[in-house]
Amino acid sequence: MREIDYLGKRVIRWERGGSTFLAWPEGGARLMNWNVSFPDGSFRDVIHWPDLKTLDKIGSVRGGNPILFPFCGRSFDQGEIGYWQTPEGERRPMPIHGFARDRSFEIANLNANGFDARLLPEETDHERYPYRYEFTVSYRFEALALYVELRLRNHDTKPIPWAAGHHFYFTLPWAENTNREDYRIALPAKEAYRHQNGELVPLPDFPAEDTFGNPALSDRIHTGLKKNLVSFREVEGNTKVDIRIGQGGKPDRGLALVTWTEKEDSPFYCVEPWMAPPGAPRHGLGLRMVPPGKTDTFTVEIAVG
Numbered sequence: 001m002r003e004i005d006y007l008g009k010r011v012i013r014w015e016r017g018g019s020t021f022l023a024w025p026e027g028g029a030r031l032m033n034w035n036v037s038f039p040d041g042s043f044r045d046v047i048h049w050p051d052l053k054t055l056d057k058i059g060s061v062r063g064g065n066p067i068l069f070p071f072c073g074r075s076f077d078q079g080e081i082g083y084w085q086t087p088e089g090e091r092r093p094m095p096i097h098g099f100a101r102d103r104s105f106e107i108a109n110l111n112a113n114g115f116d117a118r119l120l121p122e123e124t125d126h127e128r129y130p131y132r133y134e135f136t137v138s139y140r141f142e143a144l145a146l147y148v149e150l151r152l153r154n155h156d157t158k159p160i161p162w163a164a165g166h167h168f169y170f171t172l173p174w175a176e177n178t179n180r181e182d183y184r185i186a187l188p189a190k191e192a193y194r195h196q197n198g199e200l201v202p203l204p205d206f207p208a209e210d211t212f213g214n215p216a217l218s219d220r221i222h223t224g225l226k227k228n229l230v231s232f233r234e235v236e237g238n239t240k241v242d243i244r245i246g247q248g249g250k251p252d253r254g255l256a257l258v259t260w261t262e263k264e265d266s267p268f269y270c271v272e273p274w275m276a277p278p279g280a281p282r283h284g285l286g287l288r289m290v291p292p293g294k295t296d297t298f299t300v301e302i303a304v305g
Contacts, residue, residue, distance in 0.1 A: 007052060009027065012115065018037045021139075032047075033045070044171075048064075049063040050063045058102065063268070067101055072164065084282070118135065132154075134152075136150075145303040151295060152290055156292055180269070183234055184233060185217075186209050187209065193220075219258075220259050231243070245273045245299075273300050
């Protein structure tokens with residue numbers, strides 16, 4: 001582990017086996033890049049990070065893993081975007097994907113295996129999310145895997161709602177002379193939706209396995225996961241990514257796996273484990289409540305092979 005200067009900011013670099021991880025714990029708790037060098041001399045970029053001139057707007061960077069908190073996706077209240085309603089019936093503003101990806105964090109722990117970082121909410125965030133809490137992002141890095149935990153501690157006198165998640169920008173394609181059609185993802189889901197004007201619109205038919213070359217895969221929300229392991233792979237090369245959501249057992253019905261990309265030729269494809277589909281405070285699917293004095297966690301493991 002060592003500190004490096006990147007565009008005038010202190011970021012941290014970890015080397016674990018053949019893997020190199022780059023993160024800015026104090027800037028959105030952002031994992032920026034993950035790449036792997038193999039013994040045969042080959043190289044693979046796992047998590048995409050773009051060329052930048054500044055880190056001043058970290059929340060809008062298309063790369064790494066933005067942390068989505070307290071809610072994922074777009075919030076709607078009475079058909080109006082950018083608002084949500086608390087369990088007590090109060091109408092509050094809420095940006096897309098919440099506000100944590102744009103915020104400063106303080107480092108609670110930094111070691112050779114990873115880091116813990118605590119959110120430092122701003123005054124406007126208390127208007128958006130009117131609770132007393134502690135939100136922590138923890139990363140642990142291994143030779144061919146990473147583990148990340150989102151942890152919400154309730155310091156308030158009433159239950160706190162949350163439905164957080166991740167926005168991993170996976171490099172794709174990751175092998176030379178391949179394209180999106182050369183990669184497939186297994187989707188062990190019972191249900192799938194589109195999110196339109198605050199409503200979850202069911203998709204009556206979707207494949208259990210799909211190619212990243214299918215335009216219909218982008219912006220699709222998968223729920224009712226039959227197991228907590230989601231995998232995608234290069235068909236011919238047999239290299240793959242495994243995403244394990246939670247700590248085993250059957251996943252909650254509301255747990256969501258979102259697939260999204262920006263453009264047909266973007267150098268990334270996002271495969272995003274969310275605690276709930278967008279709009280969770282309104283429809284309730286996947287929304288979790290943390291009782292006073294208690295802590296709730298959401299864990300994800302990513303491994304490459």
